[in-house]
Amino acid sequence: METILVKDREFEVFLRDEDIQKEVKRVAGEISRDYEGKEPLFLCILNGAFMFAADLLKNVTIPCNVSFVKVASYQGTDTTGKVKELMGLQESVDGRHVIIVEDIVDTGYTMRDVLDSLKEKNAASVQVCALLCKPDKLKVDINLKYLAMNIPNGFIVGYGLDYDGFGRNSRDIYKIVK
Numbered sequence: 001m002e003t004i005l006v007k008d009r010e011f012e013v014f015l016r017d018e019d020i021q022k023e024v025k026r027v028a029g030e031i032s033r034d035y036e037g038k039e040p041l042f043l044c045i046l047n048g049a050f051m052f053a054a055d056l057l058k059n060v061t062i063p064c065n066v067s068f069v070k071v072a073s074y075q076g077t078d079t080t081g082k083v084k085e086l087m088g089l090q091e092s093v094d095g096r097h098v099i100i101v102e103d104i105v106d107t108g109y110t111m112r113d114v115l116d117s118l119k120e121k122n123a124a125s126v127q128v129c130a131l132l133c134k135p136d137k138l139k140v141d142i143n144l145k146y147l148a149m150n151i152p153n154g155f156i157v158g159y160g161l162d163y164d165g166f167g168r169n170s171r172d173i174y175k176i177v178k
Helices: 017-034 050-059 109-120
Strands: 003-006 009-015 041-046 065-075 078-087 097-105 125-133 146-150 173-176
Touching: 003 173, 017 050, 017 125, 017 146, 041 050, 041 109, 050 097, 065 109, 097 109, 109 125
Parallel strands: 041 065, 041 097, 097 125, 125 146
Antiparallel strands: 003 009, 009 173, 065 078
16 A cells, blocks of 8 residues: 555555565674574564564574563654653573664664663673664664664654554555655
């Protein structure tokens, strides 16, 4: 579909599934190469990164573990600037190589808080793997070692990303029509 209606907003195709999958496979290959012999823990940030994490892990070729945390910083189409932890990490990361899997980094506040929390828990190393980044919106310096794509500012849905909880269930990513 070229356009979709999510709640009260219209969205048009921005990134197609085949282009997303190509970049996911590329990033998975980089991680598999870099973490050979290390058995990393992939820490998926819910809810938005669940589709990205699933596809990423299908393409990672090394032994690994996966866990999930749930944090929130958006309300509607705007970031609140405040990160709220809704579901925390249940296992120890002490001495582990951790790869945070995030759907999108825009201001960087959420990622900064997650990184700070993991450093306090004595992870051996922590890297960020993001599907998308809005570099023009970054307010915090975040090292995105594994990044699928940079995108311009604009609100998007699909492939796990949502608008008030809706629109996650699309293979493609759509941008809001103003």
